[in-house]
Amino acid sequence: MTHPDVLALEDVTKRFGSLAAVDEVTMHVPVGGCRALIGPNGAGKSTLFNLVSGRIRPSGGRILFDGRDVTGLSEDRRNRMGMATTFQHSNLFDGLSVRRNLELAMQRRLGLGARVWAGRRRQAELRQRTEQQLEQTGLGPLAERRAGLLAHGQRRRLEIALAVCTDPRLLLLDEPAAGMSAAECEELIELIRSLSERTVVLIEHNIDLVLEVATTISVLDAGRLVMEGGPSEVSGSKIVQEAYLGAGR
Amino acid sequence: MEFLDAYLITILNGLARGVLLFALASGLSLVFGLMDLLNVAHGSVLVIGAYVALTLAPDGRGFWLAAAAAVVVGALFGLVLLVMVKPIQGHGHLDQVLVTLGLAFIVGDLSGRLWDRNIHSLQPPPPLGGSVAILGQPYPVYRLAVIAVGVVLAVGLYLLFERTMLGAVVRAAVADRDMVSALGIDVGRVFVGVVALATALAAFGGVIGGPILGVRPGLDFQVLILALIVVVIGGLGSLRGALVGSILIGLVQSLGPVLFPQFASFLLFGAMALVLMFRPAGLYGRTA
Amino acid sequence: MRSMPPRATVRRSAAWLVVLLVLAGAPQLFSVFRLELFTEVLIFALAAASLDLLVGYAGLPSLGHAAFLGLGSYAAGLTAIHLTDSALVGLVVAMVAGATFGVVTGALAVRTRGIYFLMLTLAFGELLASLSVTWVGLTGGTNGLAGIPAPRLPGFADDFLRQPTNRYFYVLAVVAVGFGLLHVVATSPFGRSLVGIRENEARMRSLGYPVDRFKLAAFVFAGMIAALAGATAVQFSRFVSPEALSFKASVFLLLMPLLGGAGRLWGAAVGALLVVFLRQELSSRFDGWELGLGVLLLIVAYALPQLLARTLRRSVRRPVGAGQPPEPEVSR
Numbered sequence: 001m002t003h004p005d006v007l008a009l010e011d012v013t014k015r016f017g018s019l020a021a022v023d024e025v026t027m028h029v030p031v032g033g034c035r036a037l038i039g040p041n042g043a044g045k046s047t048l049f050n051l052v053s054g055r056i057r058p059s060g061g062r063i064l065f066d067g068r069d070v071t072g073l074s075e076d077r078r079n080r081m082g083m084a085t086t087f088q089h090s091n092l093f094d095g096l097s098v099r100r101n102l103e104l105a106m107q108r109r110l111g112l113g114a115r116v117w118a119g120r121r122r123q124a125e126l127r128q129r130t131e132q133q134l135e136q137t138g139l140g141p142l143a144e145r146r147a148g149l150l151a152h153g154q155r156r157r158l159e160i161a162l163a164v165c166t167d168p169r170l171l172l173l174d175e176p177a178a179g180m181s182a183a184e185c186e187e188l189i190e191l192i193r194s195l196s197e198r199t200v201v202l203i204e205h206n207i208d209l210v211l212e213v214a215t216t217i218s219v220l221d222a223g224r225l226v227m228e229g230g231p232s233e234v235s236g237s238k239i240v241q242e243a244y245l246g247a248g249r
Numbered sequence: 250m251e252f253l254d255a256y257l258i259t260i261l262n263g264l265a266r267g268v269l270l271f272a273l274a275s276g277l278s279l280v281f282g283l284m285d286l287l288n289v290a291h292g293s294v295l296v297i298g299a300y301v302a303l304t305l306a307p308d309g310r311g312f313w314l315a316a317a318a319a320v321v322v323g324a325l326f327g328l329v330l331l332v333m334v335k336p337i338q339g340h341g342h343l344d345q346v347l348v349t350l351g352l353a354f355i356v357g358d359l360s361g362r363l364w365d366r367n368i369h370s371l372q373p374p375p376p377l378g379g380s381v382a383i384l385g386q387p388y389p390v391y392r393l394a395v396i397a398v399g400v401v402l403a404v405g406l407y408l409l410f411e412r413t414m415l416g417a418v419v420r421a422a423v424a425d426r427d428m429v430s431a432l433g434i435d436v437g438r439v440f441v442g443v444v445a446l447a448t449a450l451a452a453f454g455g456v457i458g459g460p461i462l463g464v465r466p467g468l469d470f471q472v473l474i475l476a477l478i479v480v481v482i483g484g485l486g487s488l489r490g491a492l493v494g495s496i497l498i499g500l501v502q503s504l505g506p507v508l509f510p511q512f513a514s515f516l517l518f519g520a521m522a523l524v525l526m527f528r529p530a531g532l533y534g535r536t537a
Numbered sequence: 538m539r540s541m542p543p544r545a546t547v548r549r550s551a552a553w554l555v556v557l558l559v560l561a562g563a564p565q566l567f568s569v570f571r572l573e574l575f576t577e578v579l580i581f582a583l584a585a586a587s588l589d590l591l592v593g594y595a596g597l598p599s600l601g602h603a604a605f606l607g608l609g610s611y612a613a614g615l616t617a618i619h620l621t622d623s624a625l626v627g628l629v630v631a632m633v634a635g636a637t638f639g640v641v642t643g644a645l646a647v648r649t650r651g652i653y654f655l656m657l658t659l660a661f662g663e664l665l666a667s668l669s670v671t672w673v674g675l676t677g678g679t680n681g682l683a684g685i686p687a688p689r690l691p692g693f694a695d696d697f698l699r700q701p702t703n704r705y706f707y708v709l710a711v712v713a714v715g716f717g718l719l720h721v722v723a724t725s726p727f728g729r730s731l732v733g734i735r736e737n738e739a740r741m742r743s744l745g746y747p748v749d750r751f752k753l754a755a756f757v758f759a760g761m762i763a764a765l766a767g768a769t770a771v772q773f774s775r776f777v778s779p780e781a782l783s784f785k786a787s788v789f790l791l792l793m794p795l796l797g798g799a800g801r802l803w804g805a806a807v808g809a810l811l812v813v814f815l816r817q818e819l820s821s822r823f824d825g826w827e828l829g830l831g832v833l834l835l836i837v838a839y840a841l842p843q844l845l846a847r848t849l850r851r852s853v854r855r856p857v858g859a860g861q862p863p864e865p866e867v868s869r
Binding site: 287337340342346347348350351352354355358474478480481485513521525526529530 | 668831832837839
Binding site: 076077079084085091104113114162 | 721722725727730732739744745746747751754
């Protein structure tokens with residue numbers, strides 16, 4: 001039985017000293033669709049992502065993935081369960097080629113990561129699936145280029161491709177459009193739309209992009225969830241305007 | 250207390266050793282915390298200090314002159330170290346280890362040739378050469394003096410780093426190098442100062458340690474490994490950690506062979522393993 | 538584009554042919570003394586290659602790897618004295634000892650990073666070394682373990698391994714097997730995972746790799762192979778002393794993959810040849826070779842990054858498919 005909520009946060013809190021970066025956030029993300037997480041700088045969005053992905057542990061509350069309590073589980077365990085995250089600043093294997101980057105992600109997905117021996121058939125499958133992934137994300141022509149030499153937009157694309165490679169049910173994108181041109185943003189919107197069978201949660205400052213792709217928007221301010229609703233609700237909301245404009249308090 | 254009766258002497262020995270370790274480990278820890286530089290040649294500096302004392306004051310006369318000379322030599326060594334480490338700045342810790350280790354081997358070899366390969370014991374300065382009765386047993390005054398010096402050192406360093414402007418600058422630079430730079434302070438000069446202080450301290454430790462340890466080839470790595478253990482336990486970059494760690498290791502080294510003769514070597518590393526299991530960054534270390 | 542330009546292939550094949558010829562013909566080519574030295578090179582080559590798996594592939598710089606080498610020697614030596622003089626049993630016991638030490642120390646060490654890892658491995662090596670000195674009853678203390686009987690190889694005459702030529706080929710066979718195992722692991726998906734961990738550990742975690750477990754596996758495996766090399770060493774020379782476990786021995790060992798080119802197993806072998814040769818020359822000319830060791834360390838630190846960078850630019854242009862060795866990059 002698949003639980004209706006792919007991700008559920010219950011009173012999740014993270015304190016750094018006396019500062020509550022995330023303050024008793026309760027959020028439910030149902031399967032499918034695209035949830036956007038917005039809010040002014042310092043609202044705690046990235047901290048929330050790090051809590052969900054497992055990079056840091058919460059001071060309080062629970063995190064449930066597909067109904068299972070993952071609060072105490074490590075980041076790599078959560079990824080194996082079907083949750084993938086991208087980093088805010090592209091975190092790639094700069095010294096390896098694009099192909100090798102994807103291969104590393106793909107071999108884990110195919111269960112080959114720990115094998116000290118892979119026969120011809122498995123090697124062929126790995127190569128084939130990596131090739132597929134390269135084509136699907138439009139990185140084919142860049143396959144042999146060193147990841148460290150890619151342009152910014154290409155790096156963001158590889159970043160997302162790596163996360164998608166692990167075949168996640170839940171995909172967390174941390175500011176995927178950062179530094180992208182208008183054309184690249186269009187491509188990104190297409191990409192996100194193509195991921196519709198998975199559930200996507202993204203942090204974004206680009207409000208236009210958010211209004212295009214998001215089915216529901218959650219607004220965070222000073223660590224608290226202040227509003228949740230559809231694009232039209234949120235864009236007209238006074239609370240949201242205050243959160244952004246009144247950020248200087 | 251019977252325990253105290255039986256082991257007071259050993260405890261005092263442990264404290265004296267702890268002081269020597271502190272002279273070494275404090276500098277090591279500071280330099281790492283400030284410059285992210287692990288100086289594997291630090292033990293060699295201590296030994297150089299001891300050899301300087303051996304040359305200038307083998308029988309204890311002119312001890313203080315020797316100490317002053319050693320401090321200067323130590324500071325100079327620090328400058329040489331900085332020069333040698335400059336080309337590999339930013340290359341990572343392994344390269345630092347390679348360079349400082351290379352320096353340590355070269356210095357070790359050369360000092361073995363310049364002096365000889367026998368064990369030398371230094372004599373303490375004549376006024377401190379006698380012994381005093383503790384619980385009915387004679388105990389060298391010198392070691393008590395070393396403990397006293399240790400207290401002065403610890404207090405002095407504390408005052409320097411917690412109560413002076415210079416100390417504040419150093420602490421700030423440890424926390425955020427670039428910020429301090431942005432404030433218009435020449436961080437480079439701070440580095441030079443701290444490194445020179447650290448190596449001067451190590452050399453000083455070698456001089457005052459001379460009468461307690463035996464000066465011989467191989468001493469450099471022996472004390473280095475102990476200092477490394479202290480720094481790992483205490484936490485890289487923490488002066489307080491270096492003090493606590495030094496006293497702890499000094500006591501373990503003294504009491505260990507007496508209380509648990511079979512497990513003496515295990516105790517040291519066992520203590521380290523224990524600390525690292527619960528505090529991977531050391532007792533007072535910063536978790537990066 | 539999987540085939541390389543013919544000239545490079547011919548050169549590579551020629552080089553391998555020369556190596557094979559030298560290895561096969563060594564007893565004929567070398568004097569008894571040089572053959573002994575050459576055997577020592579082979580043993581160190583295996584140990585250095587195992588260390589390369591840690592340093593060059595996984596990015597785990599260990600300052601205590603000689604401890605495994607020495608542990609293997611002591612384990613095999615003690616087996617021969619107290620248990621059986623069967624050579625193969627000695628090898629197995631050594632590997633088990635190495636793996637055990639690897640698990641116990643690795644469990645703690647791999648949870649640490651960078652500097653702490655360096656120091657922990659150093660400390661564990663020192664622990665084993667001091668143990669070998671103080672446990673005089675078992676190990677003979679500073680005088681070393683003597684009176685080790687010549688190993689016996691089942692299926693051959695009892696005194697088969699007493700002859701220098703046969704001993705050499707025995708070592709060669711074991712070293713070849715060891716290299717084979719290392720090669721298989723290094724070029725496997727697991728080997729590529731290790732490279733990934735070296736390149737970007739955080740990324741690997743986010744891709745679902747249980748990084749600590751992988752590091753531990755690499756640590757244990759490398760330790761086991763080094764112990765194998767140590768066992769062969771003691772079966773060859775029939776003596777081992779605490780020196781073999783010392784910090785200096787670990788530094789000596791670490792130089793080999795670094796000099797020869799970290800990230801390529803045969804590079805470690807080249808490094809072993811260079812370092813052993815240098816030590817031999819320097820210590821016969823001067824009294825003790827610490828000075829040489831120090832200078833060598835400085836050379837590696839200052840000069841080699843450039844050499845390394847140049848070799849990298851060549852190899853990156855070669856497309857890497859499954860089954861080929863991962864890029865030999867080392868970020869120190």
